[in-house]
Amino acid sequence: xxxxxxxxxxxxxxxxxxxxxxxxxxxxxxxxxxxxxxxxxxxxxxxxxxxxxxxxxxxxxxxxxxxxxxxxxxxxxxxxxxxxxxxxxxxxxxxxxxxxxxxxxxxxxxxxxxxxxxxxxxxxxxxxxxxxxxxxxxxxxxxxxxxxxxxxxxxxxxxxxxxxxxxxxxxxxxxxxxxxxxxxxxxxxxxxxxxxxxxxxxxxxxxxxxxxxxxxxxxxxxxxxxxxxxxxxxxxxxxxxxxxxxxxxxxxxxxxxxxxxxxxxxxxxxxxxxxxxxxxxxxxxxxxxxxxxxxxxxxxxxxxxxxx
Numbered sequence: 564x565x566x567x568x569x570x571x572x573x574x575x576x577x578x579x580x581x582x583x584x585x586x587x588x589x590x591x592x593x594x595x596x597x598x599x600x601x602x603x604x605x606x607x608x609x610x611x612x613x614x615x616x617x618x619x620x621x622x623x624x625x626x627x628x629x630x631x632x633x634x635x636x637x638x639x640x641x642x643x644x645x646x647x648x649x650x651x652x653x654x655x656x657x658x659x660x661x662x663x664x665x666x667x668x669x670x671x672x673x674x675x676x677x678x679x680x681x682x683x684x685x686x687x688x689x690x691x692x693x694x695x696x697x698x699x700x701x702x703x704x705x706x707x708x709x710x711x712x713x714x715x716x717x718x719x720x721x722x723x724x725x726x727x728x729x730x731x732x733x734x735x736x737x738x739x740x741x742x743x744x745x746x747x748x749x750x751x752x753x754x755x756x757x758x759x760x761x762x763x764x765x766x767x768x769x770x771x772x773x774x775x776x777x778x779x780x781x782x783x784x785x786x787x788x789x790x791x792x793x794x795x796x797x798x799x800x801x802x803x804x805x806x807x808x809x810x811x812x813x814x815x816x817x818x819x820x821x822x823x824x825x826x827x828x829x830x831x832x833x834x835x836x837x838x839x840x841x842x843x844x845x846x847x848x849x850x851x852x853x854x855x856x857x858x859x860x861x862x863x864x865x866x867x868x869x870x871x
Contacts, residue, residue: 564669565679566698567780570688571706572744573729574716576762580706581683582792582811583773589782591672592681592794596640598664599690602633602657609689611743612736628655637664644671661697679780683796688747701756702780705748707843708762710741710836711829715819720804734828738835745837752845759846762816769813 569584571577585592600606607615634653637660641649644667654660672680687694694701717737721730751757758779765772777784792811799806820829 564672565781566665566668566701567679567681567704568687568694568701569681569683569685569704569706570691571685571748572688572708572713572741573685574713574720575685575706575708575744576760576765576808577683577685577706578797578805578808579762579811579813580704580760580765581681581796582809583813584681584776584780584811585792585794585796586788586790586811587777587782588786588789589678590681591668591675591677591679592683592796593644593668593671594795594797595684596636596664596682597684597686598633598636598640598682599661599693600684600686601636602629602661603690603693604630606686606689610740612732612739629657629660633660637667640664641667644668658697661693665698679782688744691747691751695756703751703757704776704779705751705757705759706762707745707748707759707839709839710738710745711820711824711832712816712818713741714738714832714836715823716816718823719819724804738832742835742837745839745842749842749845752842753849753852761843761846766813766815 567584569577569581581592584590605617608617634655638649638653641647654663668680668682672678688705691703714734714737717730718734720726724730748759752759758776760772760776774784776782789811792809797805797809799809824832
């Protein structure tokens with residue numbers, strides 16, 4: 564079973580990428596689980612939020628035991644996916660419960676006749692080492708969007724839904740989080756199990772980006788896709804802001820930066836946000852390096868066959 568995680572800063576386009584992939588007949592997906600976030604905690608500290616400190620772990624956690632909340636969340640997920648309570652006692656050890664989570668998704672995907680599952684929790688970007696420790700074969704799709712567009716989208720959705728828990732904190736808070744995301748993305752460029760999708764490229768050249776994404780995930784690219792995502796990936800009663808993304812239909816997003824941010828704020832964003840263009844150039848350079856050996860091998864084969 565192939566295991567894939569879609570990660571990125573919130574409002575970067577992770578939901579649309581999840582929904583797009585879910586239109587492929589080989590892909591199984593589900594709503595966000597936040598499993599590793601709940602298992603390991605320290606979300607604010609990992610994001611680098613102002614005044615956040617690493618939590619003082621109780622002796623049980625230092626010894627590798629799980630928190631009660633994580634065990635309860637896993638039991639609820641098991642009930643949701645199988646319709647039955649867990650047949651075995653929920654493990655107390657972090658590693659054991661994490662592997663049980665992987666196997667639960669393996670079985671759910673297999674029962675649905677799919678060869679790959681995809682879990683999308685944006686904050687799992689902060690827990691990549693913990694995920695790789697229990698699933699070294701896991702693949703990661705990093706979704707990246709321009710920082711100013713991310714912040715404008717966050718402000719827009721906050722004004723429309725006034726959800727302090729999910730979108731509160733303000734522009735400076737989210738600028739720091741986006742910078743942290745860019746830093747983590749940059750650490751994984753060039754690593755074999757990591758692939759980068761830049762939202763603007765996906766929208767403007769969907770065929771090329773789709774082929775690259777399918778090649779990375781070992782998915783056949785020439786199979787018919789569902790007209791829209793048929794799998795449940797969000798509860799719109801609790802996450803109404805995902806309504807336009809859950810069908811997996813690509814479209815140019817409305818440009819909100821100019822309508823929400825005046826000239827002074829836009830200048831602030833230009834000077835305080837990490838460079839999106841540098842990260843994109845870094846990824847393109849890595850793609851070029853990876854393509855060079857294949858190109859040389861093709862030329863050598865052509866010479867041997869007398870074609871060149």
